Amino acid sequence: MDVIGFNDLVSSESAARRFFLGFCWKNHQRFCPRCRERTLYRVAGGRRRCTRCGYTFHDFSRRFIAASAFDCRQWLWLLKFFELGVPPRDVAAQMRVAYHTVLKAQDLVRRAIVATALDAGVLYRAGLRPGPGGKKTGLEMTDAPVFGIIEVGGVAICDIMADITPEDLLLFKCNFRLRTASVGGVVYTAPYQKYQTLVCCGPALWPARYMRHEDRNLPADASGFWTFVKHRLALVRGLSPGHFPLYLKEWELRYNRREGGLLEAMAKALCGFVPETPAPGG
Ligand SMILES: [Zn+2]
Numbered sequence: 001m002d003v004i005g006f007n008d009l010v011s012s013e014s015a016a017r018r019f020f021l022g023f024c025w026k027n028h029q030r031f032c033p034r035c036r037e038r039t040l041y042r043v044a045g046g047r048r049r050c051t052r053c054g055y056t057f058h059d060f061s062r063r064f065i066a067a068s069a070f071d072c073r074q075w076l077w078l079l080k081f082f083e084l085g086v087p088p089r090d091v092a093a094q095m096r097v098a099y100h101t102v103l104k105a106q107d108l109v110r111r112a113i114v115a116t117a118l119d120a121g122v123l124y125r126a127g128l129r130p131g132p133g134g135k136k137t138g139l140e141m142t143d144a145p146v147f148g149i150i151e152v153g154g155v156a157i158c159d160i161m162a163d164i165t166p167e168d169l170l171l172f173k174c175n176f177r178l179r180t181a182s183v184g185g186v187v188y189t190a191p192y193q194k195y196q197t198l199v200c201c202g203p204a205l206w207p208a209r210y211m212r213h214e215d216r217n218l219p220a221d222a223s224g225f226w227t228f229v230k231h232r233l234a235l236v237r238g239l240s241p242g243h244f245p246l247y248l249k250e251w252e253l254r255y256n257r258r259e260g261g262l263l264e265a266m267a268k269a270l271c272g273f274v275p276e277t278p279a280p281g282g
Contacts, residue, residue, distance in 0.1 A: 001080075001263045009076055016072035023271035024059055033062040033273060064112040065270045067132040068105050075270065078105050083263045108132060110246040112269035113253050122160045123245055124278050131274035143202025144244040148195035149225065156225035158252045159195070160245075166204035170211075179215035183233045186244070187213045188220055196220050199248070202241035225255050 001009075009019050025031075031038045032050035034057075040048040049056045060066040065075060074095060081091040088106060092099045111131055114120050124130050127141040146161040146169060169189065172178035179190040186201040197220035205213070220226040229251050233239070239247060257265055 023268040062273050110250050114249045116269050119160045122162045141242040143204045144241040146200045151225045156255045166200050180213040182213035183230050201244045
């Protein structure tokens, strides 16, 4: 979205709200976010109550967008700055809000993007918190999950490889001579099965001082997406394994929307429901 279209949306809170509401209900068909019942009645404050389970909700209840105190216009500005890659400190100054408020909102956007992935459940079971606050899963993510990356016709796909651990990567390297290279703490490999590269980060990949991930000219180095990721990895310092999946999924979306539509895609994700935190061991 260019600034001309954006300007119309931020001209009033009601215009901004209409924009987000468009992503919340298909054909304005409201349903109970808790039990999906469609028979509702109106109660005070523009809210609705479910006739089946009695849950009272407003249009943004249980969605990522409601997890911040931002109004719709502030969310639009946040997304616009995020789209343009403006540093969080500058965003905070421009929006006259606290720095940590901006960080929290950006974290929400990333978690909302992850929630749109078909295999998000695998990440949650690995210990990634689906949304803000919520119960601690009891799992602490020491190493990021392994991702397999393919790029087809300029579209990048980052699949979570539920069956491959970081230890497996080292095994493939040592026993089957799978070549590996690294950017900071992030390790990537030569092609594996249908994937152009496997990617992971975490201490398990660096078990000893002698461990090296320095092979040169891996096929991934010639890929548009991986070049894009390497450039971004160089800009974020000290990316923890627990945050790596959030950033990788953000970059996947950014890359696939590089011709336009990134703000709309992020707004749509923000209007999604926050998934339940899976029970420990579940
Ligand atoms: Zn209900």
